[in-house]
Amino acid sequence: MLPYPAIDPVLLSVGPIQIRWYGLMYVIGFAAAYLLVLYQARRFHWQQLRDRLDDLHLILILGVVIGGRLGYVLFYNPAYYLAHPLAIPAIWTGGMSFHGGCLGAILAGALFCRRTRLDFWKAADLFIVTAPFGLFFGRLGNFINGELFGRITLVPWGMVFPEGGPLPRHPSQLYEALLEGLVLFAILWAVKARPWQSAHSLRWPHGCLLALFLGFYGCFRFAVEFVREPDPQIGLIGSVLSMGQLLCLVMMAAAPVLWWWRHKKAAQNGIR
Numbered sequence: 001m002l003p004y005p006a007i008d009p010v011l012l013s014v015g016p017i018q019i020r021w022y023g024l025m026y027v028i029g030f031a032a033a034y035l036l037v038l039y040q041a042r043r044f045h046w047q048q049l050r051d052r053l054d055d056l057h058l059i060l061i062l063g064v065v066i067g068g069r070l071g072y073v074l075f076y077n078p079a080y081y082l083a084h085p086l087a088i089p090a091i092w093t094g095g096m097s098f099h100g101g102c103l104g105a106i107l108a109g110a111l112f113c114r115r116t117r118l119d120f121w122k123a124a125d126l127f128i129v130t131a132p133f134g135l136f137f138g139r140l141g142n143f144i145n146g147e148l149f150g151r152i153t154l155v156p157w158g159m160v161f162p163e164g165g166p167l168p169r170h171p172s173q174l175y176e177a178l179l180e181g182l183v184l185f186a187i188l189w190a191v192k193a194r195p196w197q198s199a200h201s202l203r204w205p206h207g208c209l210l211a212l213f214l215g216f217y218g219c220f221r222f223a224v225e226f227v228r229e230p231d232p233q234i235g236l237i238g239s240v241l242s243m244g245q246l247l248c249l250v251m252m253a254a255a256p257v258l259w260w261w262r263h264k265k266a267a268q269n270g271i272r
Contacts, residue, residue: 001168004159007144025141029134030061036130044196049123056112060127063108064101065091071100075243077233094147098135098221099247121206121262125195128213129188135217136181143173150175150227164229172228179220187216205266208259215255218248 012019034057041049049056072095073081073088081088109127113120142148149161150170158168191212194204222245230242237246 002157002159002171004146004161006162009145021144022141025137025144026134029137030057032133032137033057033127033130036133037126040126040129040192044126044193046122046126048118049126052116052118055116056109056118056123059108059112060105063104063106065096065104067104067107068096068098068101071097071103075100075247076231080233099244099251119206121210122195125192125206125209128210129185129192131213132181132185132188136177136185139173139177139181143171143177148173149229151229153227169229170227172224175224175227176221179224180217184213184216184220188213203266205262207262211255211258211262214251214258218251218255221245222248222252 007021009020009022010018011021011024034053037057038050038053041047041053069088069091075097077095087093105127106124109123110120112118113123146162146164149159149164150172152158152165152167153170154168155170157171159171160166160168188209191204192209195206195208197203225242225245225248228242228244230236234243236242
C-alpha cells in the first residue's frame with residue numbers, strides 16, 4: 001500500500017478568498033489548450049482562426065463549464081436538483097460531468113463557428129487535440145481533492161483516501177490522468193497533421209480527429225470505470241455498469257458514425 005500524499009486542497013488563502021489546486025488545474029488546462037491551438041493555427045497558416053481565437057476560446061470555456069454543470073445535474077443527480085433548483089448554479093459546491101462539458105463545448109463551438117463563418121470541423125480538429133491536457137490536470141485536481149477515488153483493492157499501489165474509509169482503494173484519478181491525458185494526447189498529437197496534408201486517397205477529412213478523440217476517450221474511461229467507485233446516489237445500473245460507462249458507450253458508438261460520415265461528405269464534395 002502506498003501512502004496518500006495529503007495535500008491541502010487550498011493552495012493559497014487571502015482573507016475570504018481561496019485559491020484551490022483544483023481551480024488552478026482548470027486554469028492551467030485552458031491556458032495550455034490556448035497555446036497549443038495557437039501553435040497549430042500558425043503552423044497550418046489559418047489566419048482566420050487566429051483572428052477569432054480569443055473569442056472562440058472564451059466561448060468554449062463557457063460551454064465546458066455550463067455543459068459540465070448541467071450534465072452533472074441531468075445525468076448524476078436529477079432528483080436532488082429538481083427539489084433544489086437554486087443549487088444548480090452553485091458549481092463551487094462540486095459536481096461537474098465531463099460528458100456534459102464535452103457536449104457543451106461542441107454545441108458552443110458549432111454555434112460560434114456558424115455565426116462567424118469559421119469551418120467548425122477544422123476548428124474542432126485543432127481544439128480536440130489539446131483537450132487531453134485539460135483532462136490530465138483535471139484528474140490531478142481530483143486526486144489532490146481526494147475525490148472520485150477507486151474501489152477497494154489489494155494491489156500494492158492502493159491508497160487510503162481521507163473520504164474513502166479505512167481500506168486501500170485504486171487511485172483511479174491517476175489511471176485516468178495517464179490514459180485520458182498523456183496517452184490520448186500522444187495519440188492525437190502524433191496524427192494531428194493528417195487532415196491538413198495534401199489531398200490524396202488516404203487523407204483524413206476534418207472532423208476525424210474529433211471522432212478519434214470520442215472513440216479513445218470512451219474506451220479508456222469505460223475501462224477505468226471498472227475500478228472507480230460508482231457515484232453513491234446512483235450506484236451500478238443493473239448491478240453492472242456505472243453512469244459514466246453508459247455515457248462512454250454513447251461516445252464509442254458515435255465515433256465510427258462520425259468517422260464514416262465525414263469521409264462520406266468528403267467523397268461527395270471532394271476532399272478538402
